[in-house]
Amino acid sequence: MSRWRISVDKDLCIGSAMCVAIAPGRFALDERQRSGPVEAEIEPDELVRDAAASCPSEAISLVDAGTGQAVDLD
């Protein structure tokens, strides 16, 4: 299975820290309380999938690093 690339749209992010709490160590807030990935490319991780699916502002996108296709969030 190929790796996942995480990105967070900081204009959409509302700083809920949902992702920080759901997937510890995967996301961190910056000084403006906007989220970003700790590592942009990771091995597939169900908690990161949960974080992306739970984001209240749909700011997290996950793509398959090999194919560039969006990862299914369900």
Added chain:
Amino acid sequence: MTIDSSPVAFTPARPGQPAPDIATISGGRPAFRAELPDGRVVWLVSGYETVRQMIVDQRFSRALAVAPGRAAPGFEMSAAGSISGTDPPEHTRLRKLVASAFTARRVEALRPRVAGIVNELIDAMAARPQPADLVASFSLPLPAQVICEVLGVPAADTSQFHAWSDAIIGDWQRDAGEIMTAVAELYGYFSTLIGIKRARPADDLISALIAARDEGDRLSEHELTAMCCALLIAGHETTANHINLSLLLLLDHPDQVAALRAGPELIPAAVEELLRCTRLGGLPPARVTTEDVRLGGITIPAGEQVIPLYSTANRDRSVFTDPDRFDVTRDGAGHLAFGAGVHHCLGAQLARVELQEAFRGLIARLPGLRLAVPASDLEFKPGMAIHSLRELPVRWGEP
């Protein structure tokens, strides 16, 4: 550091009264033990960084805090197994089922409807003699009608929710039997409604949750009912009283109301500032430590109840300059009025849209809006976990 053995007696702010001075009570410690009026001994956590750190840490468990025999008296008694009383992974499963209905994008699509309801309610107020009770004619019906439309609850049933809602968000001063009776009646109501929707699905959230249960087996029948109850209650008195308390704050600052009338584009920032400054309730829900946790240089042992004081975070001078000054032109973003972490308010975006449209409508359409009674005559309902006004008589137009 050792645990200091004597907890500080602590009474949460009464509605309309100044909040206790946490910095003095705590002696500057970011976490300290306190004995509450209901007899519980808890840890209170204050300050922006410490509160934020605590509420994203899964070692502070909501499920343990609402476990039988552990729950605080009041509405917490009904939270076990619900979206507000579970931890990941159960919480994540439940939250994902409803998250998509409350995203910023979905809620933005509801904005025209919210604005329409605001206008209808103001039309009805303007057609009747003054003074008007803002609670009955505006601040309660607005969120009630919106959450009922989202869920798919018939509008004709909304009035019967108010009594249940009042009882369920009761606090430690409320008879526990009364709370549990209201919970049982509300569950009964939703069990019946779920049966009706199951036979005839509609384009609403209850029908979507029934499909998730029946087709995907993604939640139990009890969880389905509990979810409907939780969403209805959470979408009610909170927003209603945020409107009330925000209006009281605005009416104390007529220059700022004038600024908003002249520049309605300031309203979204003003709503963030109102969220930052308004104290909606006494004490936020507790968590319980699953193990010993170091927080702000203090060790909180396993099994202790811990309460994050969001209001202290929202007035932390290291984050907000001159924090006690209410200023609609400041960037109040970053406040923790909706909490943070996995229990970040599900309805936060909906509440923002409701508050923005409410104040846009009230300020534009009811110039000269003012209290019709002295502020000292306003009464709050007793025994409520949030500061819930009984009535808010207002006038508008030329004095």
